[in-house]
Amino acid sequence: MLRAIYPGSFDPVTKGHMDIIERAADIADELIVGVLQNKAKTPLFSVEERVTMLSEVTKNMKNVKIVPFEGLLIDFAQQMDAKVIVRGLRAITDFEYELQMSQTNRKLNSDVETIFLTTSLDYSYLSSTTVKEVASFGGDISQFVPKFVAGKITEKIRERGENKNE
Numbered sequence: 001m002l003r004a005i006y007p008g009s010f011d012p013v014t015k016g017h018m019d020i021i022e023r024a025a026d027i028a029d030e031l032i033v034g035v036l037q038n039k040a041k042t043p044l045f046s047v048e049e050r051v052t053m054l055s056e057v058t059k060n061m062k063n064v065k066i067v068p069f070e071g072l073l074i075d076f077a078q079q080m081d082a083k084v085i086v087r088g089l090r091a092i093t094d095f096e097y098e099l100q101m102s103q104t105n106r107k108l109n110s111d112v113e114t115i116f117l118t119t120s121l122d123y124s125y126l127s128s129t130t131v132k133e134v135a136s137f138g139g140d141i142s143q144f145v146p147k148f149v150a151g152k153i154t155e156k157i158r159e160r161g162e163n164k165n166e
């Protein structure tokens, strides 16, 4: 049985992430989407909100589980008894960082392999940061994120009074 982990901040989950989740879930028997709680960063959404959004948009995927985590990814992989870490590669800019991370993780635990799925061309330009930027200026984000998530972003920006066009 192949259990894989797809880790990330998912602040918020985009259609690019969804593409990787769907493809990784086809390969693995069980896919755990690990939602990182990074105390050094101030995300737009709390880890609970990010978990809720991911759970909603993956509810029809029977072998996908959403689990929050803190600390070292490799420890989380061990706790979950996962042998594979999945990461998405968008462009060359992602490559150097991802190479460093995967090699460091292999040094820490050589039983866990990192595999990379290259982005679908449709989403290769997409990042959570850009989505938040567009939304903060009142732009249309419906083509970038699932509908449920778009609603949550609009709500959050309104709540925080962050629409820069108002």
Ligand code: ADP
Pocket: 007, 008, 009, 010, 011, 014, 015, 016, 017, 019, 020, 086, 087, 088, 089, 090, 094, 118, 119, 120, 123, 124, 125, 126, 127, 128
């Ligand atoms: P992190 O803060 O760990 O980079 P992200 O939530 O930004 O977390 O991304 C998680 C993973 O998803 C990373 O492997 C990243 O390369 C990948 N990813 C992000 N955006 C896309 C996209 N548009 N298409 C495919 N993969 C993506």
